[in-house]
Amino acid sequence: MIAPPPSGPVPYPADFALALLRDMVRIRRFEEKCAQAYGEGKIRGFLHLYIGEEAVAVGALHALQPQDNIVATYREHGHALVRGVSMNSIMAEMYGKREGCSRGRGGSMHLFDAGARLFGGNAIVGGGLPVAVGLALADQMQNAARVTACFFGEGAMAEGAFHESINLAALWRLPVLFCCENNLYAMGTALARSESQTDLCAKAAAYNVPTLKVDGQDVVAVHEATRQAARAVREGGGPCFIEYQTYRFRAHSMFDAELYRDKQEVEEWKTRGPLHTFSARLKTEGKLTEDAFLALDREANAEVERAAAFAEAGSWEPVEDLTRDVYTLAEPESRI
Amino acid sequence: MTSMTYRDAMRAAIHAALESDPRVFLMGEDVGRYGGTYAVSKGLLEEFGPQRVRDTPLSELGFVGAGIGAALGGMRPIVEVMTVNFSLLALDQIVNTAALYHHMSGGQFSVPLVIRMATGAGRQLAAQHSHSFENWYAHIPGIKVLAPATVQDARDMLAPALADPDPVIIFEHVQLYNTEGEVSAEAHGDICTAAVRRSGSAVSLITYGGSLPKVLAAADRLARDGIEAEVIDLRVLRPLDTATIVASVRKCRRAVIIDEGWRTGSLAAEIMARIVEEAFYDLDAPLARVCSAEVPIPYARHLEAAALPQPEGIVAAARAVLGR
Numbered sequence: 001m002i003a004p005p006p007s008g009p010v011p012y013p014a015d016f017a018l019a020l021l022r023d024m025v026r027i028r029r030f031e032e033k034c035a036q037a038y039g040e041g042k043i044r045g046f047l048h049l050y051i052g053e054e055a056v057a058v059g060a061l062h063a064l065q066p067q068d069n070i071v072a073t074y075r076e077h078g079h080a081l082v083r084g085v086s087m088n089s090i091m092a093e094m095y096g097k098r099e100g101c102s103r104g105r106g107g108s109m110h111l112f113d114a115g116a117r118l119f120g121g122n123a124i125v126g127g128g129l130p131v132a133v134g135l136a137l138a139d140q141m142q143n144a145a146r147v148t149a150c151f152f153g154e155g156a157m158a159e160g161a162f163h164e165s166i167n168l169a170a171l172w173r174l175p176v177l178f179c180c181e182n183n184l185y186a187m188g189t190a191l192a193r194s195e196s197q198t199d200l201c202a203k204a205a206a207y208n209v210p211t212l213k214v215d216g217q218d219v220v221a222v223h224e225a226t227r228q229a230a231r232a233v234r235e236g237g238g239p240c241f242i243e244y245q246t247y248r249f250r251a252h253s254m255f256d257a258e259l260y261r262d263k264q265e266v267e268e269w270k271t272r273g274p275l276h277t278f279s280a281r282l283k284t285e286g287k288l289t290e291d292a293f294l295a296l297d298r299e300a301n302a303e304v305e306r307a308a309a310f311a312e313a314g315s316w317e318p319v320e321d322l323t324r325d326v327y328t329l330a331e332p333e334s335r336i
Numbered sequence: 337m338t339s340m341t342y343r344d345a346m347r348a349a350i351h352a353a354l355e356s357d358p359r360v361f362l363m364g365e366d367v368g369r370y371g372g373t374y375a376v377s378k379g380l381l382e383e384f385g386p387q388r389v390r391d392t393p394l395s396e397l398g399f400v401g402a403g404i405g406a407a408l409g410g411m412r413p414i415v416e417v418m419t420v421n422f423s424l425l426a427l428d429q430i431v432n433t434a435a436l437y438h439h440m441s442g443g444q445f446s447v448p449l450v451i452r453m454a455t456g457a458g459r460q461l462a463a464q465h466s467h468s469f470e471n472w473y474a475h476i477p478g479i480k481v482l483a484p485a486t487v488q489d490a491r492d493m494l495a496p497a498l499a500d501p502d503p504v505i506i507f508e509h510v511q512l513y514n515t516e517g518e519v520s521a522e523a524h525g526d527i528c529t530a531a532v533r534r535s536g537s538a539v540s541l542i543t544y545g546g547s548l549p550k551v552l553a554a555a556d557r558l559a560r561d562g563i564e565a566e567v568i569d570l571r572v573l574r575p576l577d578t579a580t581i582v583a584s585v586r587k588c589r590r591a592v593i594i595d596e597g598w599r600t601g602s603l604a605a606e607i608m609a610r611i612v613e614e615a616f617y618d619l620d621a622p623l624a625r626v627c628s629a630e631v632p633i634p635y636a637r638h639l640e641a642a643a644l645p646q647p648e649g650i651v652a653a654a655r656a657v658l659g660r
Contacts, residue, residue, distance in 0.1 A: 103443065105440055105441075105442050106441065110440045112445065119405075124433075130398050130402050130433075134401060134403060134405020134409065135405040135406070135408060137406045137409070138405065138409025138410050141406075160397060163395075164395035165398050167395065168402060325442060325443035326438070326478055327478070328443075329500075
């Protein structure tokens, strides 16, 4: 077991603490805009909002390095934003525009960015796990000092893919950081209704993998735990597993009437919202003023508006290019 | 020219790949200490070591997906799935990840992965070990599907598959491993064309993989009766070399497709459709096909034989379209 993170005041200089807060606000405002655009019919398909869970992506990804690999789920807007994918290209992707980070081929669930080493956006629950193991295998075989962080929900831990992947990673001591975002519901199915063993760390520990359970609503706890685990992984200790206990404030997707959970439960979790608890803490510690928060919020809103305008102004891929990027080298049409 | 078995040719191809490119490694169930279920990788562990010849747990989804990730990470993995039957356990990674990554990422990522698997029936292994699902994989845009049917192709198709930037699946029919053939010193290994294995003008016999020897045997019998059949070996099941198929049918004006897959939804059906689309008015007779009977492949030897395409049935089908 890895030791739990220390308690006490925020252990960061003000500028880094504000960077964490800024990214959480950016994700929140971006997704609120996405929800609005969805209502206006500008974004279609599935849209899975991360609202309520921002501290996980922000704390975890700030603990990693630019050369690290990120494999994410279909609820990955936040991961892409924190990883440095431009908000413009993410919003354009939501709109299905050619300027999108996946050229309009992926949409909300398939954000990719080679430069940011973001390997998607995977809409098959558990689908990213074996890929992450392989990325880490490539790094081990090439002696790259890289960590592959794989994000997945607790629902994925019922999939065989999880068990096959963590077994391989542990067996071969691969540099994989298993980042379980436990938001308690696999779509509408509560953890206790789908798993005989609800202690997720116990499951991972069964594969001889060090585990850590952390309050996913606390960006500091997330950051500290991830930093510690990533260091151990990078030093060649094999994979680590972190369970981030978090909660999604919004519906699973835009089609979800939320019949499976009590409103009271949602309200209780909202009192532990990652943005307001962290900003309150920074204010108490004298690292943030209300004016500074408002300025940061205005900047985030301005970035979101610019992204929406960029997406609006974006172009549609010509239909003649429908079949591009099926194969890396263009195939003569007569042969397909 | 050198004579060798299909198995040795495939091993030579893997050996050459491991020797020439440090990014290449072989991974799969029992490829190392056991030497490969069909003994294809025998001796490779001893020569290249456990980093490059990796025994995996029995977790097809996991290690095929790991192959995808390793390919994304700069390696050139050869993943051996013991048989097509077990590849169903890895289908999600092949179909939902390997085949889609390039397109879903707007062209940013490619998956240069080679997956090899044994396929087909004929060894009395019963229903769960006798499938032919080449057509399932050939259905999917984003992957390429190869079916080397000759010893030469067994040796020569792996290198271009590894050089290809996209996922390539190689089907090795279990009945071919022991076949012997001549192999030239230089490689003849494109992975985009079909091959004419026997020239003729009376009827086109179009096939692939493990059915090729049966079709050649049928063509020999037809020749004894003065019927010169042309035999087309598809070699590449996706993308299909329609031009070679159509050219042969235009010449012969009659065609029979031989496919070990079940008839319904088969590759044979796809080939017939293409012929009808492109050469309908060149046909002098309705098209015909010889496929496996629509039953799970039975264990008993006589029943298994009856379920699969055989030279007698191919001869009869050819005679029927010729009306003689």
